[in-house]
Amino acid sequence: SELGDTGVSGMLADARFFVSVLEARDGDGEWVAIDLDQDTGWQHENVALIDFETGVGSCSATGTAETNDRVIGTLPPGEYSALRFELGVPFELNHLDDATAPAPLNSPGMFWYWQDGYKFARIDWMPSEGERWNIHLGSRMCENGTGLQTDVPTSCSRSNRATITLENFDVATDSVDVDFAELVEGEEITTNLPDSPPGCMSAPPEGGDCDSVFSSLGLDFSTGACADGCEGQTVFR
Numbered sequence: 100s101e102l103g104d105t106g107v108s109g110m111l112a113d114a115r116f117f118v119s120v121l122e123a124r125d126g127d128g129e130w131v132a133i134d135l136d137q138d139t140g141w142q143h144e145n146v147a148l149i150d151f152e153t154g155v156g157s158c159s160a161t162g163t164a165e166t167n168d169r170v171i172g173t174l175p176p177g178e179y180s181a182l183r184f185e186l187g188v189p190f191e192l193n194h195l196d197d198a199t200a201p202a203p204l205n206s207p208g209m210f211w212y213w214q215d216g217y218k219f220a221r222i223d224w225m226p227s228e229g230e231r232w233n234i235h236l237g238s239r240m241c242e243n244g245t246g247l248q249t250d251v252p253t254s255c256s257r258s259n260r261a262t263i264t265l266e267n268f269d270v271a272t273d274s275v276d277v278d279f280a281e282l283v284e285g286e287e288i289t290t291n292l293p294d295s296p297p298g299c300m301s302a303p304p305e306g307g308d309c310d311s312v313f314s315s316l317g318l319d320f321s322t323g324a325c326a327d328g329c330e331g332q333t334v335f336r
Contacts, residue, residue: 102224102226102280102283102288103226103283103284103285103286103287103288103289107226107227107228107229107288107289108226108227109224109225109226109227109288110156110157110224110225111151111152111157111158111222111223111224111225111279112152112157112158112160112161112162112223112224112225112231112233113152113158113161113162113208113221113222113223113233114150114151114152114158114221114222114223114279115148115149115150115151115152115206115208115209115220115221115222116148116149116186116219116220116221116222116236117146117147117148117149117186117187117188117203117209117217117219117220118146118147118149118170118184118185118186118187119145119146119147119184119185119187119188119189120132120145120183120184120185120189121133121135121145121147121170121172121182121183121184122182122183122184123174123179123181123182123183123268123270124179124180124181124182124183125177125178125179125180126177126178126179126180130183131174131175131177131179132145133170133172133173133174134172134173134174135147135170135171135172136171136172136173139167139171140202140203141167141202141203142170142171142172142203143192143201143202143203143204144192145189146188146189146192146203146204147167147170147203148167148203148206148209149167149168149169149170150163150165150166150167150168150206151166151168152166153166157225161208161221161223162208163206163207163208167203174270179268179269179270180266180267180268180269181264181265181266181267181268182264182265182268182270182273182275183262183263183264183265184262184263185260185261185262185263186219186220186236186260186261186262186263186316187217187219187220187236187237187238187258187259187260187261188204188216188217188219190238190255190258192204193216193217193238193255194214194216194241194251194252195216197209197210197217204217208221209221211235211237214241214243214252215237215238215239215241215255216237216238216241216252216255217237218235218236218237219236219237219238219259219260220234220235220236220237221233221234221235221236222234222279222282223298224283224288224298226288226289228289229288229289229290230291230297231297231298232283232286232288232289232291232297232298233296233297233298233299233300234282234283234298234299234312235298235299235300235301236259236299236301236312236316237259237301238255238257238258238259238260238301238323239255239256239257239259239301239302239303239323240255240256240257240303240323241254241255241256242254242255242256255323256323257301257303257322257323258323258324259301259313259318259323261316261317261318261325261329261332262317262325262328262329263317263329263332263335264328264329264330265335265336275335275336276335276336277334277335278333278334278335278336279334281315281333281334282312282315282316282334283311283312284311284315284333285310285311285314285315286299286308286311286312291308292304292305292307292308295308299312299313306320306321314326314331315332315333315334316329316332316334317329317330317331317332
């Protein structure tokens with residue numbers, strides 16, 4: 100497909116992301132939590148991992164063979180008209196030890212280190228020109244107040260969690276489409292900021308490589324928070 104500002108061709112080299120806090124809006128306008136099944140291997144508590152890459156071809160460098168394209172859970176009987184979820188791992192689960200964490204929070208390649216936690220999304224591209232261009236979304240500027248590397252963070256000033264709301268969504272029949280090309284719609288993925296990792300790693304100095312990526316998710320890159328409730332996101336529909 101034609102990608103980014105320059106319309107370069109390319110293919111995905113990784114495509115995985117966590118979703119959490121899934122809810123549906125009932126006839127009274129109340130958001131009701133979806134109770135996720137806990138025996139699928141892809142879900143833990145209120146978190147699910149969506150994994151589209153197969154670990155072969157352009158995904159062979161970092162991918163895994165197993166895939167998952169759905170979230171499985173239950174709702175009380177009723178009529179529901181909208182779906183809402185967060186793109187990311189909740190703070191209370193974001194700073195586990197990935198070596199001992201339960202599946203899917205032990206997925207290879209989806210963890211930075213305990214202080215910043217998980218990569219909420221890993222969408223990597225292999226453009227036909229230039230080098231690999233990666234999008235790794237996750238919390239940044241996490242602190243524990245003590246300054247000791249051994250202490251778990253108590254806050255992250257840039258949470259970088261997008262809230263996705265899909266109106267007119269029938270939970271019985273509808274599915275969610277994901278347009279990964281929207282993530283790089285405003286980026287030049289054949290170039291990169293000097294002296295920075297390839298692509299967008301969500302770090303504060305990377306505005307030139309991250310602004311459009313964050314905007315496509317409805318996020319304000321300068322704060323890591325939703326802009327106007329993340330209503331401007333274009334990736335999920």
